[in-house]
Amino acid sequence: MARKRTKPGKIRLTEVAKLAGVSPITASRFFRTPEALSINKRVRVESAAKELGYVPNLAARALASQRTEVIGVLIPSLTNNVFSDVLRGIYDAVDGSRYTIQLANTRYSILQEEKLLRVFLAQKPAGLIVTGIDQTPESRSLMEATDCPIVQLMEIGNNPVDMMIGFSHADACHAAISHLLDQGCRRIGFLGARMDPRVQRRFLGYQQTMKEAGLADPRLVVTTPLPTSVTLGGTLFADLLAKAPDTDAVFCANDDLALGVLFECRRRQISVPEQMLISGFNDLEFMASAVPTLTSVRTNRYEMGRTAATMVIDAMDGRRPEQRVVDLGYTVMVRQSTLRPGRSGRVAVERQSAAE
Amino acid sequence: MARKRTKPGKIRLTEVAKLAGVSPITASRFFRTPEALSINKRVRVESAAKELGYVPNLAARALASQRTEVIGVLIPSLTNNVFSDVLRGIYDAVDGSRYTIQLANTRYSILQEEKLLRVFLAQKPAGLIVTGIDQTPESRSLMEATDCPIVQLMEIGNNPVDMMIGFSHADACHAAISHLLDQGCRRIGFLGARMDPRVQRRFLGYQQTMKEAGLADPRLVVTTPLPTSVTLGGTLFADLLAKAPDTDAVFCANDDLALGVLFECRRRQISVPEQMLISGFNDLEFMASAVPTLTSVRTNRYEMGRTAATMVIDAMDGRRPEQRVVDLGYTVMVRQSTLRPGRSGRVAVERQSAAE
DNA sequence: CGACCGTTTGGTAGCGCTGTCAATAGTTCT
DNA sequence: AGAACTATTGACAGCGCTACCAAACGGTCG
Numbered sequence: 166m167a168r169k170r171t172k173p174g175k176i177r178l179t180e181v182a183k184l185a186g187v188s189p190i191t192a193s194r195f196f197r198t199p200e201a202l203s204i205n206k207r208v209r210v211e212s213a214a215k216e217l218g219y220v221p222n223l224a225a226r227a228l229a230s231q232r233t234e235v236i237g238v239l240i241p242s243l244t245n246n247v248f249s250d251v252l253r254g255i256y257d258a259v260d261g262s263r264y265t266i267q268l269a270n271t272r273y274s275i276l277q278e279e280k281l282l283r284v285f286l287a288q289k290p291a292g293l294i295v296t297g298i299d300q301t302p303e304s305r306s307l308m309e310a311t312d313c314p315i316v317q318l319m320e321i322g323n324n325p326v327d328m329m330i331g332f333s334h335a336d337a338c339h340a341a342i343s344h345l346l347d348q349g350c351r352r353i354g355f356l357g358a359r360m361d362p363r364v365q366r367r368f369l370g371y372q373q374t375m376k377e378a379g380l381a382d383p384r385l386v387v388t389t390p391l392p393t394s395v396t397l398g399g400t401l402f403a404d405l406l407a408k409a410p411d412t413d414a415v416f417c418a419n420d421d422l423a424l425g426v427l428f429e430c431r432r433r434q435i436s437v438p439e440q441m442l443i444s445g446f447n448d449l450e451f452m453a454s455a456v457p458t459l460t461s462v463r464t465n466r467y468e469m470g471r472t473a474a475t476m477v478i479d480a481m482d483g484r485r486p487e488q489r490v491v492d493l494g495y496t497v498m499v500r501q502s503t504l505r506p507g508r509s510g511r512v513a514v515e516r517q518s519a520a521e
Numbered sequence: 522m523a524r525k526r527t528k529p530g531k532i533r534l535t536e537v538a539k540l541a542g543v544s545p546i547t548a549s550r551f552f553r554t555p556e557a558l559s560i561n562k563r564v565r566v567e568s569a570a571k572e573l574g575y576v577p578n579l580a581a582r583a584l585a586s587q588r589t590e591v592i593g594v595l596i597p598s599l600t601n602n603v604f605s606d607v608l609r610g611i612y613d614a615v616d617g618s619r620y621t622i623q624l625a626n627t628r629y630s631i632l633q634e635e636k637l638l639r640v641f642l643a644q645k646p647a648g649l650i651v652t653g654i655d656q657t658p659e660s661r662s663l664m665e666a667t668d669c670p671i672v673q674l675m676e677i678g679n680n681p682v683d684m685m686i687g688f689s690h691a692d693a694c695h696a697a698i699s700h701l702l703d704q705g706c707r708r709i710g711f712l713g714a715r716m717d718p719r720v721q722r723r724f725l726g727y728q729q730t731m732k733e734a735g736l737a738d739p740r741l742v743v744t745t746p747l748p749t750s751v752t753l754g755g756t757l758f759a760d761l762l763a764k765a766p767d768t769d770a771v772f773c774a775n776d777d778l779a780l781g782v783l784f785e786c787r788r789r790q791i792s793v794p795e796q797m798l799i800s801g802f803n804d805l806e807f808m809a810s811a812v813p814t815l816t817s818v819r820t821n822r823y824e825m826g827r828t829a830a831t832m833v834i835d836a837m838d839g840r841r842p843e844q845r846v847v848d849l850g851y852t853v854m855v856r857q858s859t860l861r862p863g864r865s866g867r868v869a870v871e872r873q874s875a876a877e
Numbered sequence: 878c879g880a881c882c883g884t885t886t887g888g889t890a891g892c893g894c895t896g897t898c899a900a901t902a903g904t905t906c907t
Numbered sequence: 908a909g910a911a912c913t914a915t916t917g918a919c920a921g922c923g924c925t926a927c928c929a930a931a932c933g934g935t936c937g
Contacts, residue, residue: 175923177923177924178923178924178925179923179924187886187887188886188887188888189887189923189924189925190886190887190888190924190925190926191885191886191887193924193925194885194886194925197925201884201885202885202886203884203885203886206885206886220639220640220643221923221924222584222644222922222923222924223580223644224579224580224581224583224584224589224644224922224923224924225580225584225892225922225923225924225925226923226924226925227580227892227924228578228580228581228584228892228893228894228922228923228924228925229891229892229923229924229925229926230892230924230925230926231892231925231926233580243605243608243609243612244602244605244606244609246600246602249599249600249605250600252599253599253600253626256599256625256626260626265623266624267621267623268622268624269612270609270612270616287576288579288580394806394807394810395806395807395810395811396806396807396809396810398810399810421807424807424810425807425810428810428811428812431812432812450750450751450752451750451751451752451777451780451781453752454750454751454752454754454755454780454781454784455751455784456784456787456788531893533893533894534893534894534895535893535894543916543917544916544917544918545893545894545895545917546894546895546896546916546917546918547915547916547917549894549895550895550915550916553895557914557915557916558915558916559914559915559916562915562916577893577894578892578893578894580892580893580894581892581893581894581895581922582893582894582895583894583922584892584893584894584895584922584923584924585893585894585895585896585921585922586894586895586896586922587895587896587922
């Protein structure tokens with residue numbers, strides 16, 4: 166006796182096909198390769214589907230076709246503004262396409278990342294977006310063994326697993342420090358929190374620039390593995406002043422820290438930029454609004470997410486990009502906080518772009 | 522002739538069962554209701570699965586069982602800090618469980634929300650988390666017709682679709698305004714951006730409190746449908762001062778606006794709190810770090826997300842909560858920006874909790 | 878006019894797993 | 908000891924869709 170597992174009211178592809186007067190497989194094709202149908206049938210299936218309010222069963226599709234339409238996204242943090250901008254770009258790009266995002270949070274742990282990667286790959290994602298270039302060797306092998314398109318995000322480097330989009334953190338930081346040097350600063354401090362790979366590369370950019378200028382001094386560097394915050398910016402700055410009271414400028418590895426430094430200066434009656442220059446990194450919205458306005462390095466986060474998702478989707482549809490590594494560049498947004506009064510400051514924006 | 526669609530190396534449940542010396546269905550049960558197996562078989566299946574590196578095929582499971590292990594989450598914004606905190610709570614709660622998050626962004630549109638809801642429901646999610654209580658009537662019907670657990674987030678009200686967790690925005694705002702009145706303020710401005718339902722309820726709380734005090738004045742209210750930003754806070758504050766130059770305090774519907782007001786005060790040499798009191802809403806991290814420190818209303822966003830996800834998971838596992846509506850309350854964090862010098866300010870935190 | 882070829886359509890047989898129900902083994906009770 | 912249960916296990920038949928192959932169709936060309 167036939168079991169009744171199927172609810173009678175349920176609309177399956179068969180029902181649509183019946184109403185349209187075609188075979189189920191033809192109806193199926195309408196949803197995947199409509200251009201393969203004659204106009205006649207195409208219209209018939211379309212109206213039948215609409216009339217019945219048909220919605221494809223994704224699980225059945227995935228099972229039958231042995232693939233999903235899911236793009237896995239691995240990011241280190243859900244809270245950090247940087248990633249929420251990237252995410253927004255990704256979701257915007259995917260919106261309207263037939264693909265779906267599966268998001269997971271690595272919490273800045275490459276072991277956690279590897280674990281999540283295994284989970285994702287087991288479900289045969291259509292594509293993958295991962296953050297950074299510092300995966301575990303196992304993660305790397307897993308990704309290389311996979312045939313779905315993969316984009317590495319936030320950085321650039323010379324051996325992408327597949328595709329890559331980002332910018333050089335070291336170069337961006339170099340540009341910011343050079344600007345401070347141009348302003349006549351000699352004792353430029355570095356403040357960094359969390360010290361994830363990207364912050365570390367910014368630090369390398371700082372260190373190299375200072376070394377080249379003959380100004381490197383370990384007392385000028387204050388970092389912590391703690392997650393970033395505005396409050397922490399104030400604390401780190403206090404530490405910096407304790408170690409190097411003659412500091413004349415601070416480069417903060419992100420904008421939260423910079424805001425914290427600004428507040429701490431105010432608390433200590435240190436005038437900015439007269440006595441202390443401040444630069445941040447990322448150019449969050451508030452930097453342009455602070456008093457004084459705060460210099461920062463603008464990165465194209467939304468664009469990065471959007472382009473990454475577009476690259477993945479294009480690759481899945483067989484349109485491989487001409488260049489596998491996309492450098493989105495950065496822009497040093499020079500503002501009041503790093504313009505020494507009396508100096509001939511280039512108030513204009515200093516642009517550093519992909520092509521260099 | 523049998524077609525070869527299955528790759529030879531692939532590990533299916535059948536392979537695991539064979540190695541363990543049990544039937545496939547028994548192996549299947551191991552992954553769903555291990556307690557139903559005898560210790561003997563449980564161990565055999567477990568080691569067989571591990572040896573083969575078996576990973577269940579979720580699509581097949583979903584198709585066969587007619588349900589998924591996906592929790593759909595609908596939030597209005599990916600950028601807003603408020604939601605990233607909530608999201609983090611949700612992801613943390615789901616982490617380790619067998620459930621998966623499917624996230625979608627309504628962009629503050631209830632029509633978009635309805636559309637996404639249809640997509641989600643068509644895939645038979647195990648549970649649903651939606652933002653707010655202002656769905657379209659169609660959305661409401663769709664949700665009521667569904668039998669999966671649903672949590673409405675960010676607000677409380679008296680007719681939940683299913684479950685609800687949040688706090689009263691009007692009450693929270695009332696508490697903040699009352700505090701300003703206590704400080705002797707009479708011309709308290711209201712600044713609001715985006716004006717989504719939650720901000721509107723905060724506005725109602727403001728309006729009612731002012732009316733009760735006999736201090737309501739439309740000139741004290743400046744709102745805009747534009748998305749919020751620090752810069753916008755400055756702009757709205759400028760508008761407010763133009764309309765009501767005698768304003769002695771500002772309540773900002775969120776903290777970004779409050780920070781913008783602080784900067785604008787600095788720009789205009791208005792001293793805080795001597796000449797102007799400022800209160801924000803949400804209590805983002807930077808509020809406690811600003812100079813002067815800024816008063817705000819703390820809401821338990823992370824907890825909200827975490828508890829919402831836990832409630833959904835518990836309900837799916839058959840553990841319905843004793844109370845369907847959970848009020849997480851709020852706390853007015855009184856700081857320097859709203860303490861009139863010379864006034865006997867209650868510097869301590871004023872707590873308003875669920876039980877009231 | 879029939880061979881030939883590209884386009885469109887349909888039939889068949891699963892994809893890998895689980896719901897349902899029946900069967901078997903193991904206990905307890907009268 | 909046999910009945911009456913309960914705890915385990917297994918057989919079977921799909922879930923709704925699509926890959927693969929074959930057939931039908933329509934037109935071209937020598």
